[in-house]
Amino acid sequence: MLRTTFSTVSRSLFAKPSAIIAVRSYHPKVIDHYEHPRNVGSLNKSDPFVGTGLVGAPACGDVMKLQIKVDEASGKIVDVKFKTFGCGSAIASSSYMTERVRGMTLEDAGAIKNTEVAKELCLPPVKLHCSMLAEDAIKSAINDYKRKRAAASASA
Amino acid sequence: MSFTRLLQPARSLRSMQPALLARSAVPRFVVSPAVSAFHTSAKRLQAQSAQTVITPSSESLGFSVSEVKDIQNTRPIYMDMQATSPTDPRVLDAMLPYMTELYGNPHSRTHSYGWETEKGVDQAREDIAKLIGADAKEIVFTSGATESNNLSIKGVARFYKGKKNHIITTQTEHKCVLDSCRVLTDEGFEVTYLPVGKNGLISMDDLKAAIRPDTALVSIMAVNNEIGVIQPLEEIGKLCRSKKIFFHTDAAQAIGKIPIDVTKMNIDLLSISGHKIYGPKGVGALYVRRRPRVRLVPLLTGGGQERGLRSGTVAAPLAVGLGEACRIAIEEMDYDHDRVKRLSERLINGIQSKVSHVYRNGDEIQSYPGCVNLSFAYVEGESLLMALKDIALSSGSACTSASLEPSYVLRALGAEDDMAHSSIRFGIGRFTTEEEIDFVVSRVVAHVDKLREMSPLWEMVQEGIDISKIEWAQHA
Numbered sequence: 046m047l048r049t050t051f052s053t054v055s056r057s058l059f060a061k062p063s064a065i066i067a068v069r070s071y072h073p074k075v076i077d078h079y080e081h082p083r084n085v086g087s088l089n090k091s092d093p094f095v096g097t098g099l100v101g102a103p104a105c106g107d108v109m110k111l112q113i114k115v116d117e118a119s120g121k122i123v124d125v126k127f128k129t130f131g132c133g134s135a136i137a138s139s140s141y142m143t144e145r146v147r148g149m150t151l152e153d154a155g156a157i158k159n160t161e162v163a164k165e166l167c168l169p170p171v172k173l174h175c176s177m178l179a180e181d182a183i184k185s186a187i188n189d190y191k192r193k194r195a196a197a198s199a200s201a
Numbered sequence: 202m203s204f205t206r207l208l209q210p211a212r213s214l215r216s217m218q219p220a221l222l223a224r225s226a227v228p229r230f231v232v233s234p235a236v237s238a239f240h241t242s243a244k245r246l247q248a249q250s251a252q253t254v255i256t257p258s259s260e261s262l263g264f265s266v267s268e269v270k271d272i273q274n275t276r277p278i279y280m281d282m283q284a285t286s287p288t289d290p291r292v293l294d295a296m297l298p299y300m301t302e303l304y305g306n307p308h309s310r311t312h313s314y315g316w317e318t319e320k321g322v323d324q325a326r327e328d329i330a331k332l333i334g335a336d337a338k339e340i341v342f343t344s345g346a347t348e349s350n351n352l353s354i355k356g357v358a359r360f361y362k363g364k365k366n367h368i369i370t371t372q373t374e375h376k377c378v379l380d381s382c383r384v385l386t387d388e389g390f391e392v393t394y395l396p397v398g399k400n401g402l403i404s405m406d407d408l409k410a411a412i413r414p415d416t417a418l419v420s421i422m423a424v425n426n427e428i429g430v431i432q433p434l435e436e437i438g439k440l441c442r443s444k445k446i447f448f449h450t451d452a453a454q455a456i457g458k459i460p461i462d463v464t465k466m467n468i469d470l471l472s473i474s475g476h477k478i479y480g481p482k483g484v485g486a487l488y489v490r491r492r493p494r495v496r497l498v499p500l501l502t503g504g505g506q507e508r509g510l511r512s513g514t515v516a517a518p519l520a521v522g523l524g525e526a527c528r529i530a531i532e533e534m535d536y537d538h539d540r541v542k543r544l545s546e547r548l549i550n551g552i553q554s555k556v557s558h559v560y561r562n563g564d565e566i567q568s569y570p571g572c573v574n575l576s577f578a579y580v581e582g583e584s585l586l587m588a589l590k591d592i593a594l595s596s597g598s599a600c601t602s603a604s605l606e607p608s609y610v611l612r613a614l615g616a617e618d619d620m621a622h623s624s625i626r627f628g629i630g631r632f633t634t635e636e637e638i639d640f641v642v643s644r645v646v647a648h649v650d651k652l653r654e655m656s657p658l659w660e661m662v663q664e665g666i667d668i669s670k671i672e673w674a675q676h677a
Contacts, residue, residue, distance in 0.1 A: 082655065087660065099657065101673070102673030103617075103619030104617075104619055104622075104673070106607065106619075108656075108658055108673075110657035110660075128657040129656070130580070130657055130658045130659075131583075131584060132584050132587070133583065133584050133587040
């Protein structure tokens with residue numbers, strides 16, 4: 046990240062000065078996800094095959110809710126929805142995460158790292174916590190699903 | 202190419218003034234001739250990008266002329282008047298001669314170049330003094346309100362050091378006041394930071410209780426830059442005078458917007474900024490009372506200009522601009538205030554009638570209407586700012602907009618953290634139009650609704666869940 050900042054700045058010395066401004070504002074990918082968020086909405090919380098992850102805190106300025114619907118036979122995520130209270134980067138991170146995990150197995154989805162999100166959206170260092178929150182959200186949703194299944198099989 | 206050519210645009214603007222005034226329905230200051238310079242939003246949004254064709258003539262004299270891109274069509278609506286205000290064209294008119302022909306050093310005593318510039322600077326000094334009910338001799342030109350604040354706080358404290366070692370200020374002051382106080386703490390002074398109530402105002406009882414026999418200075422801002430509340434200056438001044446304590450006020454956001462009288466309010470030091478009152482950037486002033494005399498240790502030493510309080514050549518064109526801005530403010534303050542108040546009510550009512558859970562930060566009555574700080578519950582401020590990209594807004598002070606911390610001013614009000622994260626400041630000024638306000642209202646309403654649809658907190662509230670009762674996992 047630091048290197049890209051440096052190269053952008055040094056390039057801007059020779060090229061058009063607007064590159065300096067570009068470093069400070071949002072990356073086009075963030076803006077795209079923010080303006081056209083994918084998979085906004087809610088799934089039925091009480092559905093036994095839906096896992097819900099709610100992470101962050103209003104006091105920190107970020108709250109993410111990510112829900113996954115899992116097909117039990119294949120163990121794959123068949124539907125995913127999110128709602129986010131937070132800055133543009135937080136909204137973009139969760140929107141990207143929903144796109145990324147659709148159709149994945151739970152193991153694969155749980156293995157997604159925040160660095161992947163940050164790299165894809167070119168998040169600046171000050172916004173890295175948004176990608177961490179997205180990682181926490183999917184993990185929390187998977188855990189919730191597993192907990193639900195475990196409880197269901199125990200009672201059965 | 203003579204200077205007269207350079208001056209022509211300014212002259213033509215001035216000559217347009219009577220024509221403009223004659224055409225308009227309201228006889229005087231129809232938002233000033235600036236209407237011609239500042240497009241309204243509707244015009245700006247509808248305007249077709251006009252092609253500028255420049256044909257070189259014999260008068261070009263080898264100077265190349267390039268097309269200036271018509272940025273008016275693409276720029277957002279300006280609603281950040283507390284950060285800075287557009288320069289009034291009349292101010293530029295007054296300044297231009299001093300940037301061209303009248304280039305003498307105002308401190309030169311031996312020739313007419315110096316005298317003519319000094320005359321302009323002295324006129325400016327008089328206009329500034331008149332705006333605050335002071336004497337021209339009591340005005341010191343500085344580089345801005347930050348320098349004025351530094352000079353008054355550090356200057357008074359350092360002069361009376363030893364005898365008096367205590368300073369009182371508030372938690373909601375501008376960063377330059379707080380940081381000056383922090384520097385003084387390192388030098389051995391004690392500083393009391395008064396808390397403010399939920400409405401942003403200090404309590405006089407707190408102030409009375411904080412005063413000690415060794416208190417040298419009380420520094421309390423007139424109008425807050427983030428929430429617009431007006432502190433009870435007259436009461437504070439009366440109390441300080443009775444205790445023989447100097448009273449400094451940072452009036453950068455107050456001058457020319459609300460009536461200020463240094464005699465009536467017993468103000469001993471008062472900071473003024475040029476660019477907050479439609480004047481130029483890079484200039485400010487400090488009022489320093491002569492009777493009873495306030496003594497200061499200067500920050501800058503050298504040629505002893507400005508009564509020895511601020512050495513360095515006065516930036517004559519900027520000082521003249523500040524003077525002109527003050528002169529206009531004297532004439533138009535009442536008109537501007539009524540207009541800004543009307544627009545402010547239009548904005549607040551427009552938003553609150555269409556969106557629920559919108560709260561205004563700061564006192565409703567004791568505040569300047571041109572600074573409207575609203576909290577949109579369950580919507581994060583930064584994402585709303587990002588959505589309102591066709592409006593230039595801020596979530597608080599321009600100095601802190603780079604950091605992610607919620608505003609310390611809102612925190613001092615005791616606002617919940619999530620409400621501090623949800624605030625946006627709307628700045629309304631002399632050149633804001635009704636169309637702009639209506640446009641802003643429509644955009645804000647649309648985007649708040651959209652973001653709330655996306656907000657898990659809003660969903661919970663709709664389901665009847667009390668968010669404050671949830672135990673949130675603190676991240677990072």
